[in-house]
Amino acid sequence: MPVNEKRLSTFSRVISAWCSGLFFLGCATNIFASEGPQRIVSINVCTDQLVALLAEKDRIVSLSHLSNDPYSSWLGTFVDGLILNHGTAEEVIALSPDLVVTTSFGFRPTISILKKLGYPILELPIAKNLNDVSTSLMLLASTIGENEKTQAVIERFNNEVSSQTVSSNSQLPLFVSYEANGWTMGENSLANNVAQMAGFETIGSRLDFSGGLKIDLEKLLTIKPDLIELGYQWSEAPALVSQNLWHPALQKLLKRSTLINIPDSLWLCGSPKTLDALHILQQAREAL
């Protein structure tokens, strides 16, 4: 890792020196308003958020259609005026991007077509912990060109992550995020790692599983979580999912456990905003 970082920083210094030279040129000709790709397209809701944080808005052509969905993204009004894409190859080609950003998950047919046609593609890893977020931020910054803005964002995030202390108490309270249809996330997931940082035992370590697992109400009742987070209720678009969250047995369990609300958009994708989810959990931990 340190080798990589060193190489990155040398690389960035070279780039920034190169850029500052170009800056004067750019002022004169007004073509190179900023270095690096000028028509950035993101087709994944997670990379949308990172692109929006690091790139100037006038360099972003399009984000995914989920970027303005309050359930999965916190970007909100930032996307106003941008084209929203659905990640199909035709759409992306029509935008004539000079950089397509996505994750290593999903949109495989689109990606393979775009690669064949020679479009530059950056695939960021899916964040399983806060260090992954940092890695993604640095990868993206080095691709779109580092500047004061990107450095400030990354530095602030890294500082905040490194200032966290993880409680090593042996008797940790149990936290469960019980989402729609009984889905929970186990070890090696962002939600579990954030909860562990906040000083909780997670369902992944209690039941020893990684990835997603469906657990039924009976099982949830027997492990007796101290703190529960339920998924978004979707009362404006009802489905069986929202009805199951009102099961009388679950309501009785909630009388003995503490209920907490963490907006999904904060930690569905790993981003600096995930720190907000961490803070909510830390506060709940102190209040228990």
Next chain:
Amino acid sequence: MNNIKNYFFLLSALSLLAVLLFIASLMIGSAGTGFSGMRVMFDQVGPEIFSVIMKEIRLPRAILGFTVGASLGLAGATLQGYLRNPLAEPGVIGVSTAAALGAVIAIYTGLSVVMPLALPLMAIGGSLIVIFLLQTIAGAGNVATLILAGVAISSLCGALTSLALNLSENPFASLEIVFWLLGSITDRSMSHVWLSTPFIVIGWLLLAASSRSLDVLSLGEETAVSLGVNLSRIRILVISGTALCIGACTAIAGVIGFVGLIVPHLMRPLVGHLPSRLLPASALAGGSLLLCADIMVRLINFGTELKLGVVTALIGGPFFLILILRLRVSHKT
């Protein structure tokens, strides 16, 4: 005389089986199975949570297992008798799928949030329309037309259900297509029991009331009329009874196929061909079969729980094929 004695012996044996399966259903679950498992669970969670698990999770599941299964068995036996068609079954001829479509519209438009009764009522409405349509299109007696019309209606309703779920803004809705097309009674609550049972019981009574006339009808429509059977009365009883049972069950448990097909065929060799005898036996056996399938769903562990309709189809699909083969043989000879 001996015959009647045998019949009542069979009915009591079936009732006993249903009671035993009902108790077994209460004793099986992810939190603890069997006497020892339940003792461990009791020690682990304490009396309060234990009673919540038993009363709010396992009891409604066991009750619905029986009522839904009994309705399917009863409706299957009635439809086979009324349409004089050995392949008639609420799932095969599209009545269940139509009920699911009604339920889906009630839930995903938010209607059932405002008025919970809308859920069973819309489902009942859906099945009512389809039985009516089928009766008009296919009438009684013609095996092929009824099945073809049923298949067409069934796929149309299935497609419309999927469409309605895809149109929902809720990202989880499209996953629920599986529930509506394959059925499940996992994590249902007592409120589902209260919501469905009144309609189901009224449906049972209507179907039971039709059984004597169905006996006469098995001699052929003209003979039945000459013997004083009121055809439009049976028609109303059968259609409304089936719609009430199947509609209310499907609204709560989704589409569960094949139970109504298998059960009457299993019972016929034991009780004979008279619908008035076949109906009670089919209801009890249907309840037992579904309780059994639901127990299997919990015992077979693939990491994630199987849907109930998968198990009934695994048993019912081959059965259906064998039935068709047998029909072909009997036509040839």
